[in-house]
Amino acid sequence: MARSPIIVGLEIGTSKICAVVTEVRDDGALKILGVGEAPSRGVRKGEIVDFDTAQKCAREALADAEAKSDTEIVSAWVGVTGSHIASFNNRGVVQIPPERGEIDEQDIEDVKTSAREVSLPQENHFLHSIIQHYSVDGNDGVQEPVGMLGSRLEADFHVIHGVGNRLRNTIRCVKEIPLEIEDVALNGIASAMVVVAPQRKQLGTLMIDIGGGTTDYVLFSEGAVVQSGVLGLGGDHVNNDIAMGLRIPINRAEKLKIEEGSALLGNCLPGETVTLQDETGFAGREIERETLNTIIHLRLREAFEILKRQLESETYLHRLGGGIVITGGTSLLHGIDSVVEDVFNLPVERVHAQEMAGVTSAFLNPRYSTAIGLAKYGQAVLSDRFSPNIGDRISATVRRFFGRFRRSKGEQP
Template sequence: MAKEQIVVGLEIGTSKVAAVVGDVRPDQPIHILGVGLTPSRGVRKGELVDLETAARCVRDALADAETASDVDIRSVYLGVAGAHIRSFQSRGSVLIPEDQGEVYFAHIQQVQESARNVQLPQDHCFLHSILQHYYVDGQDEVLNPVGLQGSRLEADFQIVHGSSKRIGNSINCVRGLGVEVTQPVFNAVAAAQVVLNADQKNAGAVMIDMGGGTTDFIAYDHGAVTICGSLAVGGDHITNDISLGLRLPMARAEWLKVQEGGVLLTGEPAAGRVVLKPEAGFAGCVVERKLLNTIIACRVREMLELVKRELDAAKALRYLGGGVLLTGGCSLLEGIDELAGEVFGVPVRLTHAHAMSGPASAYENPQLSAAIGLIKYAQAMQPEVSKKSIGRLFGRLWSR
């Protein structure tokens, strides 16, 4: 029997902090052992703005996850997001000495280092170097070049990078609680591990994770990542629009969005009224459902069009046999798949983590896609990441 390994995925989001504990075994489905989910404070647009307050929320989420799983959490894979996270393609190239004449594993490592030998924006560090394609003497569609004869090895990588200080703030928040960070991972990269399958990635697909403070996205073509990024707009902006448009307290606006909101402007979903009963400090009111949905739909359309603009610029929408998949808290809005279909002009589906075992309420919750995806990412990367890798990774890269 394969030996179990406990992995924890931690996402410090704008609206929630999610900690998911999973039992990871090679080539087996992940088994969810427990979840800690608490409201988030001290985070705006995916970035920490109050370290002490955010740390208390993280501590509570980790404590709840420990109780639910009966596991002592000592390290986590940390999900990060924010508009500072961007990606671009870079090609590495390595000459193979004549006395070797074929590709060795050392050349694989060298070509990746060559691709990473690029200038990043000031104060940015590498998060991921995601392989796209290998080429041996110009031959493309090479899946594994090791052992092939040739004189030049090239490879395209999607380089994902972000602000070292902002990522460092999240790492320090966790470390301050006595918990080590094994590796920071971009949330979209993590979520894609559990909401997209190989067929969808090969056919071409876009995953959009719509959270409270950010909208993260990642696109695939022929199984390779073509672009990913994070936009500083999310569900909190919808709540703010409702609050301003209907002159309601933020708490009431959030309740309306979650319990009664949608983006459909015709038919039964847009008919009728919502009655808000009076309470202490609130006189109560009646809200026309169509007006509520109109406010929500305007903001959601803008969010989706911003993502489409990024994807269009990278020519990532040309081949989408797998369509567009929505996850995250905002994907729960009624009719959002129809609205997204209008924006992108391709089939759109709602999704959540798949191929899991454990409480269905956990892996079927689209709000937990990124946190669960962190565990799947760890399962895929475990042979390459040791406990001391965070020091090697960021000790070398903070200054680049």
């Protein structure tokens, strides 16, 4: 019996590299066959700074995923991130020739191209153009313009772009693993695909994926992506602050944060301490719990205030009926939801991938949201390719731009 198509999502995170192997079931659901991971090295704030080291880690993660899913991985949908990522909203317009009068697929492509006709910094390239709304002859709210009669097609897009060379670094690094790249997608867009429910998108929701070195965010309003971006801040900065503040090594700072830390202030008894076990066998050191929590709180509060200021360049933040959802490894930190709630004055919920079949314990972990989302993105693009305008309407135009990085059979990496 022919096996269903295998779709692999690969996230090269700052903390871990994660590969999720999925297959599309007959009923169209995506089933997780296995999740492989390895600690990440050679990656800074979501961008690869040491190819050899990062490739070694990626090979480990892929081998782990192959073993756990009993499959051979030949290609993947790869996530990109970095603080160079930027976005804007723009409207495209095309005139339909009167002799035709009917909107076709090419018009959809042309209206997208038209929305991209803005001057980007020279070194930047488009990553995504995500459709928000179509309008035919001034009639808003058109869901499916192909086949409609009209003379003027307009479409609003959320356009995401980034520095070409910085995007290519990830692509080249993966290619040299060697691994074929199906396509790349912004990490935040991938996470949002599996952690934000359709109803929430409609109500208006801010998704924040807080990882180790980056915080990736996507804001939905009336069902459409209207703001997105990346901050070069995450849980690793909390680790650094704890290490500096308490004068302990980074790895112990991270362990202390995960096992004992909280982002809540005033949540412990006066003078309450935690014992930091000495790894060399000497007596442990007492650390004031309030000191630890204050360090965590201040750093996170600062990060969310920066994010809030960034989002306040537009007005959507004040119309979020669906509140805020947080995911990514740092969303597991005790009390982080209260800090976000406090800064934004909106309800906050911790979320992980939804509606997936297969390995339950794996997809319930918010650390895997991006990698699972990348597989979901792959599924959406593949179904889009065979049947246009289905799925979340995320275009794979990046394939064209990055096409020459795609390794064809027999080609040397």
